[in-house]
Amino acid sequence: MGHVIRTEEQQAAVDGLQRFLTAEVEPIFSKEYRDTLVPKPLMGKLMRELSRFGLISGTVDEAHGGMGLDWLTMIMLFxxxxxxxxxxxxxxxxxSFGAYMLQQLAPQHLRERYLPGLVSGELFCSIGISEPDVGSNVLEIKTRARRDxxxxxxxGEKTWISNGSYSDFLxxxxRTGDDPRRGLTHFLLDRKEHPYEVRDIHKIAWNSQSTAQIFLNDVRVPATHMIGNEGEALKNTLSMFERSRVFVAAQGLGLGRRALEEAVRYATERKQHGKVIAGHQLIAAMLAEMATQVDASRLLVYRAAEMIQAGVPAEMEAAMAKYFACEAAVTVARQAVQIHGGNGVTREFLVEKLAREAIVAPIPEGTTQIQQLLIARALTGINAF
Structure with missing residues (x-):
């Protein structure tokens, strides 16, 4: 939907990936495991296949075994x-971001041990930031790491951790010190060597992958498993957010685009009052509005990706993309259900699932309200939080 300007290489990469997704992935997530957890062996198989197309491997330089794709191409594939x-x-x-963190921050012995497995799709990682009382404010992290x-x-306890039950490492x-800003540090925990407890969380949607609580009870980790320098986790995390928010924005874009595609297909097949419903003016207007929101989302997402690739600070633009695209997904999915009428609330049609998924999209990586505060701060220089 909507014209997208791509290079020949980008178009070839997207076309090849689309064929694979249609043939191999679509049946798994829309039918076989529509709302149930995909087993780790099957999810691992998909990761290995996707890495060949540049997903995961694309964030890693060729010198470290990756494809070293630019961020815009990565977003197109994502x-x-x-x-x-x-x-x-x-x-x-x-x-992808676990691999990027290892490449950028990990000591050589950890990079050599874990990065190849992520790049090849053999390993899963989790990134543990959020806690029961800590969401957007990383400064309030309570999980302690005491030197011994x-x-x-x-x-401590982490929650809303993606890949939790899949993870081979975390x-x-x-918190290694009491200074709110300089007292946070990253550690790599190997699940076999430094066991942590995992409990999956059942949600309104997004249940075909693992979101979990992780419990750390006197877990001993070698000091050599520190990622980055001690006390620099906040700085490193905030620098990652700018990039990861663009990917979360692309999730919203993908949800909105799929809802639009399903609505167009249904509106051109379903007949009421003697003609297909796409021929009724109110339905036509809804489709036009939905298409405009999806295309506007793509423009914001792609702009932020291009800025990151160019090395231009993009905190505000990434926040705008995440805010707009994820909220647009909610609106577009809601309208897609409306166009389907009664069929839209049944499991026979995909828009029922898309509407539930869209509701979740504005929450991860900073809620819509956090994105609004980031945008306002960039405009005024005044911190409202």
């Missing part, structure tokens, strides 16, 4: 995954 399945897009996103000789002992944000 949009296709999110359009096919929001659930599948989550482990792709988390593994050559190790740190970790205690990149965990912990």
């Amino acid at each position: 949009e296709e995954v999110a359009t096919t399945s929001a659930d599948l897009s989550v482990p792709v996103l988390i593994n 000789g050559d190790h740190y002992v970790l205690n 990149i965990c944000t912990c």
Whole structure:
């Protein structure tokens, strides 16, 4: 839907990925595992296949075994995954940023041990930031890492952790000091060597992948498993948010685009009052509005990706993309249900699932309200939170 300007290489990459997603992925997430957890072996198989197309591997330089794709091409590919399945897009996103963090921040011995597995799709990672009382304000993290000789002992609880039950390792944000800004540090916990407890969370949607609570009870981790320098986790996390918000915005874009596609298909087939409903003016107006919102979302998402690729600060633009695209997904999915009428609330039609998924989209990586505060701060220089 809507014209997209791509290079020949980008178009070829997107076309190849689309064929794979249609043939191999669509049946899994729309039928076989529509609202149930995809088993790890099957999800791992999909990760390995997607990495060949540049998902996950694209965020990593060729020198470290990746494809080293530019951020705009990555977003174009990620949009296709999110359009096919929001659930599948989550482990792709988390593994991609786990790989990016390892490349950028991990000491050589951890990078050599874990990065190849992420790039190939053999390993899953989780990134543990959120806690029961900590969402958007990373400064309030309570999980502690206490130094004990050559190790740190970790205690705390993380929640809303994507890939939780799949994870082979966890990149965990912990408090190593009392300074709110300079007291946070990342550690890599190998699930076999530094066991942590995982409990999946059942949600309104996005249940075909794992979202979990993670409990850390006197988990001993070698000091050599520190990711980045001690006390620099806040700085490193905030620099990641700018990039990851563009990917979450692309999830909203994918959801809105799929809802539009389903609505157009239904409106051109369903007949009422002697003609297909697309021929009724109110339905036509709804479709036009939906298409405009989807295209506007894409323009904001692609702009932010291009700015990041160019090395231009894009905090405001990433926030705008995330805010607009995810809220647009809610509106477009709601309208798609309306166009389907009574059929739209049955499990026989995909828009029922898309509407539930769209409701979730504005929450991860900072709610819509947090994005609005970020935008306003960029405009005025005044911090409202």
